[in-house]
Amino acid sequence: DQQVKQNSPSLSVQEGRISILNCDYTNSMFDYFLWYKKYPAEGPTFLISISSIKDKNEDGRFTVFLNKSAKHLSLHIVPSQPGDSAVYFCAASRDLQGAQKLVFGQGTRLTINP
Amino acid sequence: NAGVTQTPKFQVLKTGQSMTLQCAQDMNHEYMSWYRQDPGMGLRLIHYSVGAGITDQGEVPNGYNVSRSTTEDFPLRLLSAAPSQTSVYFCASSSPNRSPYEQYFGPGTRLTVT
Numbered sequence: 001d002q003q004v005k006q007n008s009p010s011l012s013v014q015e016g017r018i019s020i021l022n023c024d025y026t027n028s029m030f031d032y033f034l035w036y037k038k039y040p041a042e043g044p045t046f047l048i049s050i051s052s053i054k055d056k057n058e059d060g061r062f063t064v065f066l067n068k069s070a071k072h073l074s075l076h077i078v079p080s081q082p083g084d085s086a087v088y089f090c091a092a093s094r095d096l097q098g099a100q101k102l103v104f105g106q107g108t109r110l111t112i113n114p
Numbered sequence: 115n116a117g118v119t120q121t122p123k124f125q126v127l128k129t130g131q132s133m134t135l136q137c138a139q140d141m142n143h144e145y146m147s148w149y150r151q152d153p154g155m156g157l158r159l160i161h162y163s164v165g166a167g168i169t170d171q172g173e174v175p176n177g178y179n180v181s182r183s184t185t186e187d188f189p190l191r192l193l194s195a196a197p198s199q200t201s202v203y204f205c206a207s208s209s210p211n212r213s214p215y216e217q218y219f220g221p222g223t224r225l226t227v228t
Binding site (some may be wrong): 004006009032034036041042043044045046049089091101102103104105106107 | 118147149154155156157158159162172173204206215216217218219220221222
């Protein structure tokens with residue numbers, strides 16, 4: 001039972017355009033969501049997070065949107081840069097104190113083309 | 115700060131052998147976790163700890179043991195290695211007192227069981 005799903009294994013975007021990565025979840029108890037970026041042979045690194053009391057959070061070129069009724073979140077990267085090429089994981093947890101118990105999606109490989 | 119360190123980086127085991135994957139963090143984080151990453155599966159939680167002397171099971175704990183005698187260290191023991199344990203293992207740490215509650219990941223240990 002995959003509670004967090006990233007249905008697009010890969011995404012290719014031209015440099016300078018917007019990248020949109022999507023994530024769906026099934027457990028309505030999740031109330032804290034995070035996006036991680038992973039380069040080959042490295043551990044995941046934190047990008048941005050959002051609490052369920054918000055529907056949007058921005059940090060520079062990265063914006064995360066949360067639609068609780070649809071159980072859907074998305075990560076927007078504008079403008080996309082070659083260094084953004086990586087695997088992106090969304091993750092969810094049930095509460096802030098449980099943030100060490102993350103449930104991850106399968107990941108989306110983003111490729112930014114020059 | 116070294117952050118989260120893991121040793122070894124690579125390991126090959128024969129079926130039935132035992133070994134310990136080491137994890138250490140120097141950020142004085144209360145929480146530490148172990149995940150495994152398999153192709154198409156994202157990261158799955160094996161065991162976690164909310165402080166020295168306190169551990170609990172995650173999503174896929176079978177075949178693994180952990181202990182936490184100090185805040186800094188959280189070793190993962192494979193009792194009798196099986197080919198199904200071939201994976202990349204990531205250790206992570208976090209603090210419940212630091213927003214935005216993201217986990218910091220180590221670089222990973224790639225384990226092959228033949």
